[in-house]
Amino acid sequence: MPTAYANRILRINLSNGNVTKKPLPEGLTKQWLGGKGIGTWLLYNELKLGINPLSPENELIFATGPATGTIVPHKGFILCYKSPLTSIYGSSSCGGFFGDELKRAGYDVLIVEGRAEKPACIWINDEETQIKNAEHLWGKDAFETNDIVKEELGDEEIKVARIGVAGEKLVKFASVTTDYSRVAGRCGPGAVMGSKNLKAIAVRGTKTIEVAKLDELIEFMRQFLEMVKKTPSTGTSYPTWGTPGGVNGANLMGVFPTRYWHKGTLQDFEKINAETMRRRIVIKDKACYSCPVNCSKISKVGEGPYVGAILEGPDYETLYSLGGLPEINDIDAIVAAHELCDKLGMDAMTAGNVVAFAMDCYDKHIITNKDTDGIELTYGNQEALVQMIEKIGERIGFGDILAEGVKEAAKRIGKGADYLAVHIKGLEPAGYDGRGLKGAALAFALADRGADHLTGSVYTYEMRGDIDRLAYEGKAAFLKDCEERFAVFDSMVFCRFLRDVYPWNTLTKVVQLLTGLEMSENELQIIGEGIVNLARAFSAREGISRKDDYWPERFFKEPLPDAASKGMMLDREKYDAMLNEYYALRGWNENGIPSAERLERLRLGHVANHLKDLNQKVES
Amino acid sequence: MSRKVIVCSNEKCTGCGTCELICSATKEKSFSPLTSRIRPVRIEPFIDVAVACRFCEDPHCVASCPRKALRQNEKTGIIVVDEAKCDACGWCIEACEFGAITLHPSKKTVISCDLCDGKPLCVEFCTRKALDVFTLDALPTKARKSVVEKLFT
Amino acid sequence: MVIVKVFGNLKTILKTPELEIKIGSKDNTVNSVLNILTKQFGEPLRRELLDSTGKIKAAYSIFVNGKNIVLSSGLSTKLGENDVISILPVVEGG
Numbered sequence: 001m002p003t004a005y006a007n008r009i010l011r012i013n014l015s016n017g018n019v020t021k022k023p024l025p026e027g028l029t030k031q032w033l034g035g036k037g038i039g040t041w042l043l044y045n046e047l048k049l050g051i052n053p054l055s056p057e058n059e060l061i062f063a064t065g066p067a068t069g070t071i072v073p074h075k076g077f078i079l080c081y082k083s084p085l086t087s088i089y090g091s092s093s094c095g096g097f098f099g100d101e102l103k104r105a106g107y108d109v110l111i112v113e114g115r116a117e118k119p120a121c122i123w124i125n126d127e128e129t130q131i132k133n134a135e136h137l138w139g140k141d142a143f144e145t146n147d148i149v150k151e152e153l154g155d156e157e158i159k160v161a162r163i164g165v166a167g168e169k170l171v172k173f174a175s176v177t178t179d180y181s182r183v184a185g186r187c188g189p190g191a192v193m194g195s196k197n198l199k200a201i202a203v204r205g206t207k208t209i210e211v212a213k214l215d216e217l218i219e220f221m222r223q224f225l226e227m228v229k230k231t232p233s234t235g236t237s238y239p240t241w242g243t244p245g246g247v248n249g250a251n252l253m254g255v256f257p258t259r260y261w262h263k264g265t266l267q268d269f270e271k272i273n274a275e276t277m278r279r280r281i282v283i284k285d286k287a288c289y290s291c292p293v294n295c296s297k298i299s300k301v302g303e304g305p306y307v308g309a310i311l312e313g314p315d316y317e318t319l320y321s322l323g324g325l326p327e328i329n330d331i332d333a334i335v336a337a338h339e340l341c342d343k344l345g346m347d348a349m350t351a352g353n354v355v356a357f358a359m360d361c362y363d364k365h366i367i368t369n370k371d372t373d374g375i376e377l378t379y380g381n382q383e384a385l386v387q388m389i390e391k392i393g394e395r396i397g398f399g400d401i402l403a404e405g406v407k408e409a410a411k412r413i414g415k416g417a418d419y420l421a422v423h424i425k426g427l428e429p430a431g432y433d434g435r436g437l438k439g440a441a442l443a444f445a446l447a448d449r450g451a452d453h454l455t456g457s458v459y460t461y462e463m464r465g466d467i468d469r470l471a472y473e474g475k476a477a478f479l480k481d482c483e484e485r486f487a488v489f490d491s492m493v494f495c496r497f498l499r500d501v502y503p504w505n506t507l508t509k510v511v512q513l514l515t516g517l518e519m520s521e522n523e524l525q526i527i528g529e530g531i532v533n534l535a536r537a538f539s540a541r542e543g544i545s546r547k548d549d550y551w552p553e554r555f556f557k558e559p560l561p562d563a564a565s566k567g568m569m570l571d572r573e574k575y576d577a578m579l580n581e582y583y584a585l586r587g588w589n590e591n592g593i594p595s596a597e598r599l600e601r602l603r604l605g606h607v608a609n610h611l612k613d614l615n616q617k618v619e620s
Numbered sequence: 621m622s623r624k625v626i627v628c629s630n631e632k633c634t635g636c637g638t639c640e641l642i643c644s645a646t647k648e649k650s651f652s653p654l655t656s657r658i659r660p661v662r663i664e665p666f667i668d669v670a671v672a673c674r675f676c677e678d679p680h681c682v683a684s685c686p687r688k689a690l691r692q693n694e695k696t697g698i699i700v701v702d703e704a705k706c707d708a709c710g711w712c713i714e715a716c717e718f719g720a721i722t723l724h725p726s727k728k729t730v731i732s733c734d735l736c737d738g739k740p741l742c743v744e745f746c747t748r749k750a751l752d753v754f755t756l757d758a759l760p761t762k763a764r765k766s767v768v769e770k771l772f773t
Numbered sequence: 774m775v776i777v778k779v780f781g782n783l784k785t786i787l788k789t790p791e792l793e794i795k796i797g798s799k800d801n802t803v804n805s806v807l808n809i810l811t812k813q814f815g816e817p818l819r820r821e822l823l824d825s826t827g828k829i830k831a832a833y834s835i836f837v838n839g840k841n842i843v844l845s846s847g848l849s850t851k852l853g854e855n856d857v858i859s860i861l862p863v864v865e866g867g
Binding site for chain 1: 638646648650654655665666668725747
Binding site: 241249273 | 831838839861865
């Protein structure tokens, strides 16, 4: 049995209160490593087709990896589930310390299924597991819940994964919060937890974690940390500026989504960039476990109408979603809006998108203040942004519609709102406009959970100028390699921001030192490719195909208006060619369905059987 | 010359916990915060400071031990535990105001920082240089220099 | 005349976020502009922007009119009237 694992899966059924502990099959660690690999495998094999994501049949799979609990820098966990926002494959990654505590309690993976009759809190205390009543916690925000649970259970060291009111109200993009404010943010895992009447999961673990080659690992870490220090992204950029470092470049290049995706540069963007943050609001840097990059920033607003607002953030993504999209260039207001999202426990990226979408509808007179409960939802109105976020979190009035996410909200609003709505597969995009970054455009379109920037992370290479952002050629192959390498990251649970210091050969080294498994680069690549295909197969069975691998029509018709991206848009022919190239490299048919032969090569023969009908449909 | 002690800067510390993991790995050949001799304290969201033994001049832990299982090295101040005598009664743990001496989770003994034979691993692995080893004489000199540099250069 | 915009620590060193630089018809590359800047602002700028061999540190990116110079001719990229050169810390979003 490979080392660096706790070697157990903990399964908790909230419907009947059953708690089972099963050994982690050795085959799973060898075939999928951990994290996203094992989580996706379990999700695919355990969930029936076509379930309602808010029903007891959905599962929340918290998966740690071989690096969890060790001195190798790592994230908290990967959470796999069927997304209530998109109704397809859902996965969220979370930073911080929860995963380590779970593994030290003796479990690599925690599966929560069923539904509790009354609000509940799961309490995992090493070998003991209890399902406690949490009715007194219902209605509390994500921060209070953390404090109260730790106080009641009497241990500062307890780690709590919890939902806020947004999760309780089943806001489709509600999130799960751990530590102070590390979030499993996107695709609505908080709503899944809320639908199970599960307010919180508290963990305390005291076991030790061993690795295969400890002395060698420590020596490796010495050199690795030197490498991290010398590399610009990990040694300077992220530690000094955090992700907000990207604001300047994105605006200069004209790809910073502004005015609900109608523009590429925010006026006076310097007011919300990393330097302004450092000067005005950043108090200190924070890191995840063992991480030398410490990209996270703690901010506090010192003066003005939002004085006292405290945030772990903002990050690039929330500067774009709560700043660029609604055209707000007041950093204090963004902090306040983001803090509110964190208190309510919902994804600030989607929140910014839906409110700005509503602003766009308002701007075009598709909705009026009669629809918005009297709120003047005009661009730049930061008060309106904050008020709307509150209404969404509580599902009050117009907030109830926006709480459904942009795709569904557009449907309910009607009157042409569909054309304005920006999403891919039902997920609102991250902060990079595909019209000015052709490779990122493909990456967002193919990302397994919807318009996500992390699955492929191609945006970063185009932003830096490592590859030409305007070229369509070569992007398909580049994306394939990225997706597979980063899928392995998510299985170890490594952070994406270490992408410059983990080429394939370094990955094989770390896998060996941690687990003892001697895997070649090729074998690791197969794991990565397998994960991509498994996630795709899950979603394909739920109806995803080629038609869902596109940006909205607007991006092929309306050019970006400013700065260095002026005039740019997606060329349909070139995009199709790029997409076809990607499918061919992946061994998928023209409709984007994984072929039987590729699946068999990836040891996913049974999946090929499930997709047989879908594969045959193309022929007709 | 006074004794060396590990100090941690709140400004630089990010609460990453590398110190407690490398300590436990070095001392126990496995990873566990509970076997680490240095522990980060995170008071969210603004405070992160790692705390280890301060090698007090007149250590309360030594004085409190009913079995005389603890003695202090005169030169370094390091607390030496006679594991044969230690019965894990915990009086020293109560006596220490800094939480610097703790109970080993599986062995019947207490543990505290011994500066790793002069080159503490936690200091080496702290990428933020938040941890450092200083004598109590040198600390004020460093602080004075730092404030003058900040104000006058 | 070209406009130079700086970000990050460079703003502190230059004591301004933006300045105009006159370029000659013969000295009209990005490199020429950098030479003028390092002459004007001396050691503090050199230390921040250049490594020990005199090359731009890997932690900095240079854009001309929003286009990264590594995609044109690097430091030899020719400049035109009213071009905007931006020097900024490497852009890492997330």
